[in-house]
Each structure stands twice: as C-alpha cells, then as structure tokens.
Amino acid sequence: MAATSTASEQAQAARTENDHAHLDPAAQLVSGAYQRGEYDAPVQTRSERPHSFEPADFGEPTGREVNWKHTPVARVRPLFAVAEGGQGGDGVQYAISDERFVLPPLAAGTAPRGEVFRPEDLVSAVAWQGSTQALHLRVPQGEELAAPLTVSITGSDAHARADAHLVIEAEANSQATVVLEHTGSAQYAQNVEIIVREGARLTVVSVQDWDGDAVHVAAHQAVVHKDASLRHFVVSFGGDLVRVNPNVRLAGAGSHADVYGVGFCDAGQHLESQVFVHHEGPSTRADVLYKTALQGTDAHTVWIGDVLIGRDAVDTDSYEANRNLALTPGTHADSIPNLEIEIGDIRGAGHASATGRFDDEQLFYLQARGISEAEARRLVVLGFLSEVIQRIGIPKLETELIAHIEAELADEITAAPVGVTA
Template structure:
C-alpha cells in the first residue's frame, strides 16, 4: 500500500526554516519551481510529489519526454502487486527498509515528481547488501516482472556494497507495468560494484527510474543501462564521486524501434580529489518515430582537484523517421584538473565501413548487420557476463532481421 508518512518523518536530518530570516525573492521562486533551472546542480529536491507539480513538457528535464505517455507515473500507485520480485541469491537480501530506516535515504534525494512518487509509494524498500570484504563470483540477479501494462507500481531499491567487497547486481525487467522506480546505490570505501539494469519489457510497458549512487574513497562503480523493450523507458543515473580516488564507468546501450521512446539523463558529480569517470552511451534506432534522448551532465566541483572526466554519446539511425536528441553538458568549478571533455554524434551507416566489407565479398545486408553489431557490441562486451552478453547480441540480431534497416537514413538530431 502507499506510504502515509509525513515529510518530517521522511527527510533525513530535516532543517528547520527560520521564519524571521531575510527572504531572497530569487530563492522563493526556486522553491516553488517557477524559475527556470538550467544546470543539473541547481535542480530542487523534495520527497513530496506535490512540491514538483505535474510536468507540462516545458521544464528542462521533461522537454524531450512525451508527457502524455508518462503521465500515469505522476501519482502514487494504489497497490503494490503489479510487479513481482525474485532475487537469485537470498543470502544478500536484508530486511526491507521502511521510509526513515537507514541506509534508505542516506544519499537519495528525489529530483522530479516520478522519483518522489516512487519514494512515497514504496513503503518497504528491497535491500541487497554485499558484506564487507566479500567477493561474489556469480551475479546477483533481481528479476522484476510486471503483471499487466494497465497496472501501476512504485519501488525503491537499495543496493549496498560494503567496504572492500566486490559484486555484480543485475536488475532484469520484463513483462509489462506502469512502473516508477528508485534505485539507491551505496559503494563503500574500497568496494567494487557493477550494476546492470536491463529493460527487456513487453512493448506496452512504461518505466521511469532514477538511479542515484554515491561512491566512497578508492571505490569503483560500473553502471550499465540496457534498454530494448517497452513503450517508454526513461532511466536517469546520477553518480556522486564523493571519495578521493573514486571511479565510475557509466555505460548505456539500446535499440529503439518504431514508436518507442528511450531516454537517459546522466549526471556525474566529481566531488572528491583525483576522481575518474568515463561515460559512453550508444543506441541504434529503426523505424518511424523511434526516439531516443540522451542528456549527459558532468559537474566538476570546486574541490575536485586532479579530476579526469569524459562523456560520449553515439547514435546510429538505421531508417528514415528516427530521431535522436543528444545533449552533453560540462560544468567546471575548478581549473586544477587532469582533463574533461565530451562528444556527441548522430548519423547513418558509415559508407567507408560498408564499402570495406562489400569489397571483401560480403553482401550489403550482412555488411549492415555487422556494422550495427560492431557499433553496439563496444558497450555490450564490457558487461563481463558471457551469458548476458550472448543474450543481448541475440536480441539485436532479431531486431535486425527486419529488412527495413536496409534503407539508408539521414539522422534527425
């Protein structure tokens, strides 16, 4: 059932406002969310959905999203059985976390109405914890299965890797639902964690997720977003490199079909000294009104000396009528860094690659198939789980069986 706790019970270490203090008119506008917010670091946070109001599509973080299709996620679900959960190894499942029970909320702060709805609507959060110093060889798989495209569900998941541990956690989404989801990721000092979110929903599913991670000193996080199925899938990862020497590799791969909307708004915040981050997202688009959105925000904080950060997004349009929106942003508050950069490209097949393959006796259809597989495999092969990599490659090959991909396409970006 939906949670009924008050705001004061939800927000850790809530701050009391001084009613007699000077009121800054600009700050008042920000609190009511009427002032336009252009940078990711300025976005307001709240645990109350009403504080955000219903998006109208003009907001900076909603302007590329089809609001009508995601609107069912703007209100708290009335039940909790629309999605079923199964964990492959129960040894790592801890007692569920109610609102206000640590470590739930240790780092998570909702920054849009859907993440606030998911916070309120999940009275109990699934908690997966890897004990201190333990190295887990096999992936811990959380199977998340929707029961109906007409049913709503809210969820908050906490994935915690304790100090000096090592593990891989796979979130495998299938079936259909209208699903608002938060994933809170805690990577403690010296830990090495891989989180892989696979969206293999039925065609009519709607899924909006906020992944927020904090990475401690000398720890590392590898984060993957793999999106194939669903009508609308919006997964927004936010990574805080808080500890000195922390590191993150942030990857995404997707195949977008006609009428589908796949979206990721990525935020990497370099806060600690000598932090490193590499972001690479790749998508292929096929069919009329196939639409992908990638927004990459990097913030290098004022104390993040010796930072090294790079983000890139590549999109391959296979047919006319597909559209890819790609928006990289870089915000730097200190000059003493090792390096920072970003790149974005959207286009059609590489004619030189096709010519090279056809000159060696490979048919045009096979050449195009090989180019697409090679393009997306750059990300898939970094997952490190052979069975999952094979499964994803097979999925792409099934997508490419449609002869429609043969038509050269000029990308719309």
C-alpha cells in the first residue's frame, strides 16, 4: 500500500512539474505562489499582471504568454537584454526644444522616478535597468506653455541598441503639450512615466516615424490626479516593429483621460498597442479611440484595450473603440477589447471593435459625383484617419501627418481589397 501511495505521489509531482513548465513566466511571479507550488493557472486579466524591476524575474517570452502571443517575438529579441555601452546604450540622440523645462537626470530610486512606473514585462524591466539616468521634464505649477515642448529622438542605425526612461511631470494647475518624435533607426526599449498633478492639463503625443528597419517597444504609464486631465496620442507610421503600450491610472476624483491612437501599417510591418485604463477614483471619465489603416501583404496590427473600473470608482463613464480599415489583400488586424467592472454604481461603460474593407456605398456615392475610384479611396482613408489626427490640436503636426498619409496612399494598390482577415 505504501509503495502504491509513493508511486501516486511521484506521478502527481511529475504532472505538476509539467503543468508549471507551460505557465506564462510572468504569471509565476504572483506572490511567489509558483515557487511554493500553489499557483494553478496563468494570469488572464491585465489587472492581475505582476510587476518587477528585475528582468530575470520575467523570463524570456516564448510567444505563448497572454501579453506576447500576438507579437512576433523573434523580431523583438534584441530588446530582451540591457544595452551595452554608455548610459542606456548609444543608439539614439536626444534634442529638446526648450531646455528650461529639463531638470537634472534621475537615477533609479530618485523621486519622482518610480512614483508611477512599475515594469510589467521583460522589455520594460530591461529599459528600467539599462537607463541609469532618466530624462526628467517638468512643467512648473500654474504655468501654461504656449508652444509644444518637443523631444526629438533620433536613431543612428538599425543595429544600435538603446534603453531609455523618461519622466514627464505636470505640476498642479499647469498646462502643456509634450511631443516625442522618433526618427532614424535603432533597437529601442523605452519607458515613459507620466505624472499629472492636481488640476493640471497635459497632452502627450508620441510619433513613431522611424525608418523601415527600426524596432521600438515602449511602455507608457501615467497617473492622473484630482480634477486633472491627460490627452495621450500614439501615432505610428514608420518602423519594422512598433509596440507602444499606454497604461493610465485615473487615481483622483474628477480626473479624466482621452487615449487616442492612429497608424498606417505597410507590407510586413507590425504595429501594436495594448491599452490599459484603470478607473480608481470617483467620477472619472475616459475615452479611448484607436484607428489604423492597413496596406500590403502581411501588414499586421494589434490592439488590445483593457478597462478596469475599480470598486471605488462610482459615477464612472468609460468607452473604448478600435477601428481598422484594410486597403489591400493579405492584411491582418487583431482587435481585442476587454472590460472589468467591480462596482455597479457607474454612469456608463462600453466598448466596440470593427475591422473591414472600404464601404462600397461610400465609394459609389463619391464615384457617382464624378470622382475617380482612386481619388474616392484617398478621400475615404483621409477622412477615416483624420478623425483622430484633428484631435491633436497642433496645426503644424496635423498637417505633417496628413501629408505622410498622402504619401503612403500614393503607393496604394488600387484593386478592390479581398481576403481581409481580422
């Protein structure tokens, strides 16, 4: 009998070991449960994801993990280790339009660095460790910036590695727009930590206009305090692989966020955003809208929208939407909205997702008025993407982005799209 019991225990131990071998490495961090043999299932929701400042705690992604399964991991692998040489590597150069708002760089453990940011995947932990000195931008209390504060980030070449941590801080009752412009080529791991103090109004625009061989993986994490607002834009055109994941905590009563994205994805390109909006405080509001046009074989976009309405977030109003327009055959769009609600006393919450080809009725309407098919298609795409671009509120930048879309459309295959997958 004893021998039978021992064999059974050994079999169970083997099954347990085999099960754990297939767990998301990030899930194994939760409260040390995996190490104690108490963890039963991988993390499924965004709010449960673990955090660590140590890259080794996450393990290297395989593509089976919930937050990596839509990403071509092999193309991201150069960012799985801290960059060598210099402070965070020497792969990019920075230029700032107004040095008055640049404070001394922040080492790890120096406030306000780390006030908000907690790495939730391997690349963000690598960027934290690799960036020994974080760029710190601060808008003083009560000050209103008339012109955008622009940070130009230029990559030197496709094989150059760089890690970065940026802290953008809007003090109480201030108002400003910060634009991050990414150009050139690099393998770039980036963290952006955004702090919006009480009553402040901050707009952050991240423009990815890289060369076609760049790899850029970024985690943006923000906290919005009482009666403050954040407008956050992700604009992605260039790059081989661009993954920018915004995470916004509406912590203060009456805070709100507009979280917007727009992109044009070409053949073989991968554009991705995993958005997380956490309603913590009462009477908070959020509006999420991402739009992307896809053109060319193996153009691939990923949008995952997670919204959590916490147990203290009474009188909350939240909505998220993702729209994808496929212009040619062979494109692929993954669109996954998720909503968690922990309280019943809310004003409203909803989500929507749609992926499809041109609206035949729109094309017919325009062609019936003497407009050529190519021009009709151009007008439809511009109208589709301009809804987000026109919300940026910087005329010069909006004009440049519209011109970029026009250039992309000049290469468009004008045949009617078929074989669209979503």
